[in-house]
Amino acid sequence: MKPKIAVTSSYPELTTLFRRVSEEMATPAIVVEAVLEEAVQKLQEVLNQHKIEVIISRGGTAETLKKNFSIPVINADATDFDILQAFWKARKVSHHIGFFTYDHARLESDFLAGMEEIIGCPIRQFIYSNIKELQEQIIAAKKSGVEVVVGGGNTGVQLAQKAGMHGVLVYTSRRAVVRAFQRALEIIELRQKDLEQTQWLKTIIDHAFDGIVALNQEREITVFNPAAEKILGLPREKVLSRSADTLVSTLLPAPLLMDGTEETEKVLRLGDAQIVFNRVPIMVEGQNIGMVITFQDVTRVQRLEQRIRKELYNKGLISRFNFDDIVYCSSIMEKTIERAKQFGRTDSTVLIIGESGTGKELFAHSMHAISDRRKGPFVAINCAALPENLLESELFGYEEGAFTGARKGGKPGLFELAHGGTIFLDEIGKISLNLQARLLRVLQEKEVRRVGGDRIIPVDVRVISAANEDLNRAVQNGEFRSDLYFRLNVLNLKIPPLRERKEDIPVLINHFLNKFNRKFDKKVTSIPSYLKELMLSYSWPGNVRELENIIERYVILEQNNQASKELECYFKETFQQPDRSEVNCWQGDTITVREGTLEEMELEIIRKLDAKMNGNRTLLAQKLGISRTTLWKKLKEF
Structure with a gap:
C-alpha cells in the first residue's frame, strides 16, 4: 500500500507518536522531522517521489506549508490542555514566561488571562512567521527578562537554550494525532470519490455518440467532446476555455449557441450536412450558471433507425x-x-x-x-x-x-x-x-x-x-x-430461477449437449461427475441462459481437453463472488439475521450488507451510517 499522507514533526517524541499511530491505523505515512522553510524543502523532495494527497503538520509549519503547496494540510495542533501543561511545567522553572507561537495560533487575551490566573504568573506572547523572526523574538524575549520559553517547537527550545534560557516544548497529545489521521483519511476518501465521479462523467461524455458542448456562467466553453469535434470538424484545443461569443462568427454556428434560451429538437444545416440539436440552460436555485448543447448528425440517426428496424423485422x-x-x-x-x-x-x-x-x-x-x-x-x-x-x-x-x-x-x-x-x-x-x-x-x-x-x-x-x-x-x-x-x-x-429447481439441471445438461453436438458436429455424451456436482452447488445468477452458454463452451473445447479445466476454473472463480442467497436475505429494506450474541448479529449484518454492496466498503459505511475508519475498526475487531 503506497503512502498517501506526509507528516511533518517538530520534535523527536512527536515523530515517534506519528509513526506509532500510522502503524496502528494501518495507514502508511512518510514522516519528515523539520519545521517552517526546512519542512517545505524536505516535503518537496517527498512529493517528487510519491503521490501524496494530504499533509499533516502543526503550528507555524502547517501555515507555511499551506502557502507553498496546493495539497490539503491538516493541523495536528496541541489542545488547550496541552498548552496548559507546558505552562505549568515552565512555572516550576521561573515566573518569567514567554509563549512563542505563529500568528494564526496566537492566544486570545481572555484565554491568556485565564492561563495566567491558573498558573499564578504573567505570560508574554511572542509572534513569529519564519525561523529568522523566531531567532529575533528569542533575543527580544531575553532582553525583556524572559527566563523560560514555551513553544516554538524543538527549534525554539534549542534557540532558547543557546541564549541562556530554559525551553519547554508544547507536546501534541495522542488524541490530536489520531484525529488528524482520521481527518486525513476522510479527505482522501472524498478526493477519491470526486476523482471517480469526475472520471465517470468524463468517460460518459467522451464516449457519447452525441456531440456535447457545455458553457459556464461566463459563456466560456468548458466541455467539447470527441463527437462534437467530429460533427463540427473542430479540434477541442481551438475552442476549450474560449468565449463562445468570440467563436460564433469564426468557428461555431450562431444558432447552436444563441443566448442560452432552451431549444429542443431543432434542425441546423452545416454545409451539406444537417444536425439535430438541443440547448438547455443549467439552473441552480433559479440562477442560470451555464448551458449544455447536445447534437447529432441526422444521417447517423437515419442509419441507426434503419438498422434497428431491420433487426426487428428479421x-x-x-x-x-x-x-x-x-x-x-x-x-x-x-x-x-x-x-x-x-x-x-x-x-x-x-x-x-x-x-x-x-x-x-x-x-x-x-x-x-x-x-x-x-x-x-x-x-x-x-x-x-x-x-x-x-x-x-x-x-x-x-x-x-x-x-x-x-x-x-x-x-x-x-x-x-x-x-x-x-x-x-x-x-x-x-x-x-x-x-x-x-x-x-x-x-x-x-x-x-x-x-x-x-x-x-x-x-x-x-x-x-x-x-x-x-x-x-x-x-x-x-x-x-x-x-x-x-x-x-x-x-x-x-418463472422460478434455476437455483430453485436444480433437479432440472441434469435434464437441461443433456438437452444442451444434444443441441450443440448437432450444431458443431460433435459427439460429447456427458460431462464429468465432479463438474455436475459443481453445477448443482452453483447459484446460477444467469439462470438457464448461463447454463446453455457453459455447455456450448464445453462442447466446443472438449476435443482439446480444455473444457473440464476451464469450467472448473469458471466455477471456482464464481464461487468467490457473493452468493445470491446473501442478496435474497433482503426483503425491501429488511435484512434477516440469525439469533445470537450482539457481536455475532452485528457481524452478520455487516457481512450481508457487504454482499449487497458487492464489496464496496464506501457504500457499506454509508449504509451503516459510520465512517470508513469506524468500519475498518469493527472489521478488525471481528
Missing part, C-alpha cells in the same frame, strides 16, 4: 416455440407450466416476472401458441433496447413527414402489426413515464394514433409483458404508473 412475426420446447422435470416447473397453459387459453393480459435468463419470452411464445390467437401474428419487442423516440415510433408507427428520415407513406407500428394476435413487451419496466401513459391509453381504448398523425386506428391485440424486477416497488418509487401496472397485472406468472 425476428419475424410468428410464434416459434411452444410448451413442448420447455425442458424440465421439477414439480415447481410443472406447476408453472400448468398455470401458464391456463393463462394461455384466456385473452387477458399477462405479466411474467422472472430473472434474466429464465425463459420469459419462451413462455410468452408458448402461451400464444395455445391461445385462440395462435393463427394471428406474434410480435415481440425488448422495450429496453431502444431509445424513447424510436420505441414510440416502433410501437405506434408514424405518418409520412412525422420527422426527418421518416419513410415515404409512413409506417405501421407493432400494435398494428400484431392486430388479431399477441404483442410481447419484454422489460416493460424500462419504458419512460411518457410512453407508459400512451401505452395505458392503447390498452384501455384498444386504439392507436401514429406519431405525427391524427387518425385513430382500432387494434385487437392481446398483451403479454415481462419484467425482471419488482414492478410493485417501481410503482411505490414513482417510476411506474400504478394504473398501467394494474392493467398489465391481470394475470401474473412467476
Whole structure:
C-alpha cells in the first residue's frame, strides 16, 4: 500500500507518536522531522517521489506549508490542555514566561488571562512567521527578562537554550494525532470519490455518440467532446476555455449557441450536412450558471433507425416455440407450466416476472401458441433496447413527414402489426413515464394514433409483458404508473430461477449437449461427475441462459481437453463472488439475521450488507451510517 499522507514533526517524541499511530491505523505515512522553510524543502523532495494527497503538520509549519503547496494540510495542533501543561511545567522553572507561537495560533487575551490566573504568573506572547523572526523574538524575549520559553517547537527550545534560557516544548497529545489521521483519511476518501465521479462523467461524455458542448456562467466553453469535434470538424484545443461569443462568427454556428434560451429538437444545416440539436440552460436555485448543447448528425440517426428496424423485422412475426420446447422435470416447473397453459387459453393480459435468463419470452411464445390467437401474428419487442423516440415510433408507427428520415407513406407500428394476435413487451419496466401513459391509453381504448398523425386506428391485440424486477416497488418509487401496472397485472406468472429447481439441471445438461453436438458436429455424451456436482452447488445468477452458454463452451473445447479445466476454473472463480442467497436475505429494506450474541448479529449484518454492496466498503459505511475508519475498526475487531 503506497503512502498517501506526509507528516511533518517538530520534535523527536512527536515523530515517534506519528509513526506509532500510522502503524496502528494501518495507514502508511512518510514522516519528515523539520519545521517552517526546512519542512517545505524536505516535503518537496517527498512529493517528487510519491503521490501524496494530504499533509499533516502543526503550528507555524502547517501555515507555511499551506502557502507553498496546493495539497490539503491538516493541523495536528496541541489542545488547550496541552498548552496548559507546558505552562505549568515552565512555572516550576521561573515566573518569567514567554509563549512563542505563529500568528494564526496566537492566544486570545481572555484565554491568556485565564492561563495566567491558573498558573499564578504573567505570560508574554511572542509572534513569529519564519525561523529568522523566531531567532529575533528569542533575543527580544531575553532582553525583556524572559527566563523560560514555551513553544516554538524543538527549534525554539534549542534557540532558547543557546541564549541562556530554559525551553519547554508544547507536546501534541495522542488524541490530536489520531484525529488528524482520521481527518486525513476522510479527505482522501472524498478526493477519491470526486476523482471517480469526475472520471465517470468524463468517460460518459467522451464516449457519447452525441456531440456535447457545455458553457459556464461566463459563456466560456468548458466541455467539447470527441463527437462534437467530429460533427463540427473542430479540434477541442481551438475552442476549450474560449468565449463562445468570440467563436460564433469564426468557428461555431450562431444558432447552436444563441443566448442560452432552451431549444429542443431543432434542425441546423452545416454545409451539406444537417444536425439535430438541443440547448438547455443549467439552473441552480433559479440562477442560470451555464448551458449544455447536445447534437447529432441526422444521417447517423437515419442509419441507426434503419438498422434497428431491420433487426426487428428479421425476428419475424410468428410464434416459434411452444410448451413442448420447455425442458424440465421439477414439480415447481410443472406447476408453472400448468398455470401458464391456463393463462394461455384466456385473452387477458399477462405479466411474467422472472430473472434474466429464465425463459420469459419462451413462455410468452408458448402461451400464444395455445391461445385462440395462435393463427394471428406474434410480435415481440425488448422495450429496453431502444431509445424513447424510436420505441414510440416502433410501437405506434408514424405518418409520412412525422420527422426527418421518416419513410415515404409512413409506417405501421407493432400494435398494428400484431392486430388479431399477441404483442410481447419484454422489460416493460424500462419504458419512460411518457410512453407508459400512451401505452395505458392503447390498452384501455384498444386504439392507436401514429406519431405525427391524427387518425385513430382500432387494434385487437392481446398483451403479454415481462419484467425482471419488482414492478410493485417501481410503482411505490414513482417510476411506474400504478394504473398501467394494474392493467398489465391481470394475470401474473412467476418463472422460478434455476437455483430453485436444480433437479432440472441434469435434464437441461443433456438437452444442451444434444443441441450443440448437432450444431458443431460433435459427439460429447456427458460431462464429468465432479463438474455436475459443481453445477448443482452453483447459484446460477444467469439462470438457464448461463447454463446453455457453459455447455456450448464445453462442447466446443472438449476435443482439446480444455473444457473440464476451464469450467472448473469458471466455477471456482464464481464461487468467490457473493452468493445470491446473501442478496435474497433482503426483503425491501429488511435484512434477516440469525439469533445470537450482539457481536455475532452485528457481524452478520455487516457481512450481508457487504454482499449487497458487492464489496464496496464506501457504500457499506454509508449504509451503516459510520465512517470508513469506524468500519475498518469493527472489521478488525471481528
